[in-house]
Amino acid sequence: MPPVMPRLQQVAKMVMSRKKVVVLLLLEATLSLLLHQGSQLSWSLRLLFPAVAPRCPASPTRPKHTAVAFVKTHKTAGTTVQNILFRFAERHNVTLALPRPSCEHQFCYPRNFSARFVHPATRPPRMLAGHLRFNRAELRRLLPNDTVYVTILREPAAMFESLFSYYNRYCPAFVRVPNGSLETFLRAPRAYYRPDERFAMYAHNTLAYDLGGDNERNARQEPAYLAGLIRDVEATFSLVMIAEYFDESLVLLRRLLAWDLDDVLYAELNVRSAASRLASLPEGLARAVRRWNALDAGLYAHFNASFWDRVARAGRECVQHEARQLREARERLLRRCFGPRPRLRPAAEIRNKQLQPWQPLGNVGIVGYDLPSRSPWGSPSRDECLKLAMPELRRPSFREQKGLSKITRSNCQEPNAMQTEGFREVGLKMKLVNPSGFRGYP
Ligand SMILES: Nc1ncnc2c1ncn2[C@@H]1O[C@H](COP(=O)(O)OS(=O)(=O)O)[C@@H](OP(=O)(O)O)[C@H]1O
Numbered sequence: 539m540p541p542v543m544p545r546l547q548q549v550a551k552m553v554m555s556r557k558k559v560v561v562l563l564l565l566e567a568t569l570s571l572l573l574h575q576g577s578q579l580s581w582s583l584r585l586l587f588p589a590v591a592p593r594c595p596a597s598p599t600r601p602k603h604t605a606v607a608f609v610k611t612h613k614t615a616g617t618t619v620q621n622i623l624f625r626f627a628e629r630h631n632v633t634l635a636l637p638r639p640s641c642e643h644q645f646c647y648p649r650n651f652s653a654r655f656v657h658p659a660t661r662p663p664r665m666l667a668g669h670l671r672f673n674r675a676e677l678r679r680l681l682p683n684d685t686v687y688v689t690i691l692r693e694p695a696a697m698f699e700s701l702f703s704y705y706n707r708y709c710p711a712f713v714r715v716p717n718g719s720l721e722t723f724l725r726a727p728r729a730y731y732r733p734d735e736r737f738a739m740y741a742h743n744t745l746a747y748d749l750g751g752d753n754e755r756n757a758r759q760e761p762a763y764l765a766g767l768i769r770d771v772e773a774t775f776s777l778v779m780i781a782e783y784f785d786e787s788l789v790l791l792r793r794l795l796a797w798d799l800d801d802v803l804y805a806e807l808n809v810r811s812a813a814s815r816l817a818s819l820p821e822g823l824a825r826a827v828r829r830w831n832a833l834d835a836g837l838y839a840h841f842n843a844s845f846w847d848r849v850a851r852a853g854r855e856c857v858q859h860e861a862r863q864l865r866e867a868r869e870r871l872l873r874r875c876f877g878p879r880p881r882l883r884p885a886a887e888i889r890n891k892q893l894q895p896w897q898p899l900g901n902v903g904i905v906g907y908d909l910p911s912r913s914p915w916g917s918p919s920r921d922e923c924l925k926l927a928m929p930e931l932r933r934p935s936f937r938e939q940k941g942l943s944k945i946t947r948s949n950c951q952e953p954n955a956m957q958t959e960g961f962r963e964v965g966l967k968m969k970l971v972n973p974s975g976f977r978g979y980p
Pocket of ligand 1: 611612613614615616617618696700781782784806807808809810811815
């Protein structure tokens with residue numbers, strides 16, 4: 539019998555050399571794949587190993603662009619974008635157009651925008667971000683020639699579900715529907731909808747209306763009308779963001795304006811609680827929404843496609859890589875501001891009154907962030923965190939920012955004691971109350 543040890547050594551050598559052959563074969567196959575499928579393979583490798591950064595062109599070193607008009611459409615994540623712009627304007631000392639008090643917070647929406655709706659003390663502005671009905675001539679009259687126009691769209695079925703739930707007790711077309719049921723409304727919208735009554739624009743082609751179009755036109759019977767509206771939007775807006783691809787949209791925005799990634803960090807605002815939203819609309823209902831809002835569906839289909847063309851031109855991998863960096867930086871910021879497990883909470887759980895979102899009537903809950911009672915405020919400061927999560931309707935109006943406001947409006951929702959408290963709390967020279975004497979939606 540041969541001795542056991544040398545025999546084992548022989549077997550081990552054979553296994554090793556077979557392993558080497560297999561490794562060599564694998565290496566060769568990988569190399570030839572790399573040679574033949576280079577770009578696709580690198581894309582898949584990056585999906586597997588996200589830390590591998592794609593080679594992206596360096597950002598242009600031009601000064602940050604500060605002339606921006608953000609036309610905030612309804613229920614499309616616009617409040618979150620608006621908050622980014624407001625904070626940028628404050629940090630960079632850019633004059634921001636604010637509505638005159640009688641226009642409340644929406645620049646006299648649903649009227650066509652007019653430069654007269656802007657508070658005279660904020661004119662001439664370099665930036666504007668708010669709800670308004672788009673009117674190109676008047677915006678051009680108000681804003682500098684180099685203004686970059688931006689807006690945002692959202693998939694129409696999700697947007698309409700949000701509109702229907704938010705305005706359920708305000709918009710007469712929705713109020714008439716038995717049990718406030720979206721399904722019942724969509725079965726026969728004309729039975730509930732009257733085009734000439736107040737707030738009709740919240741119930742029919744709201745995107746088209748906000749962008750200055752005629753929301754009563756029929757996109758199927760008049761395709762030329764839709765094509766013309768698309769052309770008008772394309773002619774003015776340098777960027778149409780898409781709510782479903784919010785972070786990618788912000789990457790494009792940041793590049794367009796030569797801003798830093800830090801300039802577009804955000805906390806999501808105006809979010810409905812999970813209990814007040816439909817997780818997703820059944821396809822039948824989504825189809826009915828698109829039929830009823832065919833102009834909006836046409837706008838979305840067009841601008842969603844052109845958005846991805848634009849991403850492709852910017853380099854899809856680079857945009858996605860940057861969107862990932864943005865998400866990571868945003869998560870860090872949220873943790874620093876709102877604690878190790880930042881969480882959107884119902885208004886009743888938010889102790890800081892300045893962060894309590896306004897609640898519409900009905901079964902809708904709007905959630906928000908709260909500041910921890912104790913935190914080692916350094917960078918970001920408490921004030922920065924407060925502004926990051928501050929609901930639109932809690933932001934001070936121009937007069938209040940300047941400390942000019944003698945609160946004479948009887949309809950202010952909060953007592954003066956709280957305003958003074960808010961004033962002390964954040965150490966700002968402003969009174970934090972509802973802007974422009976806001977009386978509640980819509
Ligand atoms: N970052 C981000 N990404 C995607 N979606 C977001 C984001 N931030 C806010 N939201 C959702 O946007 C909806 C609110 O939109 P608006 O702020 O435009 O509403 S409003 O017209 O000003 O009342 C609201 O949708 P619903 O919750 O479906 O109502 C928010 O949840």
